[in-house]
Amino acid sequence: xxxxxxxxxxxxxxxxxxxxxxxxxxxxxxxxxxxxxxxxxxxxxxxxxxxxxxxxxxxxxxxxxxxxxxxxxxxxxxxxxxxxxxxxxxxxxxxxxxxxxxxxxxxxxxxxxxxxxxxxxxxxxxxxxx
Numbered sequence: 408x409x410x411x412x413x414x415x416x417x418x419x420x421x422x423x424x425x426x427x428x429x430x431x432x433x434x435x436x437x438x439x440x441x442x443x444x445x446x447x448x449x450x451x452x453x454x455x456x457x458x459x460x461x462x463x464x465x466x467x468x469x470x471x472x473x474x475x476x477x478x479x480x481x482x483x484x485x486x487x488x489x490x491x492x493x494x495x496x497x498x499x500x501x502x503x504x505x506x507x508x509x510x511x512x513x514x515x516x517x518x519x520x521x522x523x524x525x526x527x528x529x530x531x532x533x534x535x536x537x
Contacts, residue, residue, distance in 0.1 A: 413492060414446045414488070414492065415446075415456060415488075415489060415492055415493075417445070417446050418445055418446060418452045418453055418456045418489075419445070419452070419453050419456075421440055421441050421442050421443075421444045421445055422440075422441050422444065423438045423439070423440055423441075424438065424439050424441055425437070425438055426438065426439055446488060447481070447484045447485050447488050448481075449481040449484065449485065450481075451480075451481035451482045451484070451485045452485040452488070453485075454482055454485060455482055455483075455484075455485025455486040455487075455488065455489050456485065456489045458486065459474070459486065459489045459490065459493060459495070462474075468495065470494065471494065471495070471496075472495055472496070473495065473496040473497075473498060474486065474490055474495055474496070474497050474498070475498045475499075475500070476497075476498075476499055476500070477499070477500045477501070477535075478499050478500070478501060478513075479501065479502065479505055479509075480505075480509060483499050483501075483509075483513055483518075484509075484512060484513065484516075486499075487499070487512075487513050487516035487517075487518045488516060490516075490518070491516045491517050491518075496519075497513075497516070497517070497518040497519070498518065498519045498520075498521065499513050499518055499519070499520045499521070500520075500521045500523060500535070501513075501520055501521070501522055501523070501535075502522075502523060502525050502535040503522050503523065503524050503525055503526075503535070504525055505522075510522065523535035
């Protein structure tokens with residue numbers, strides 16, 4: 408059994424599974440990458456971690472830094488996991504039409520969530536779209 412030092416080391420190490428039943432009688436081997444087995448349950452875990460690592464490498468994100476990002480779902484979740492484990496402050500901007508569960512999940516990782524109204528004029532400084 409492999410023991411990892413951090414859950415971030417598990418990102419992207421998802422299995423390939425042979426699809427036998429739905430490909431019965433077909434000549435090529437068909438495989439599926441099971442990305443739901445990433446720590447956050449999504450292929451977006453790879454993206455979130457890589458975005459942070461790239462910003463670190465380029466010197467755009469330094470220890471104790473803050474990340475501000477608009478999100479509506481899985482990319483935000485992935486960023487929240489990586490930011491929490493790497494010690495970054497995370498601020499997400501979300502539209503008010505997102506589910507309370509998505510907002511609660513981000514907050515559970517320690518992120519601040521700014522919920523912006525969608526029922527205001529687009530040019531309003533409160534608008535999610537501005």
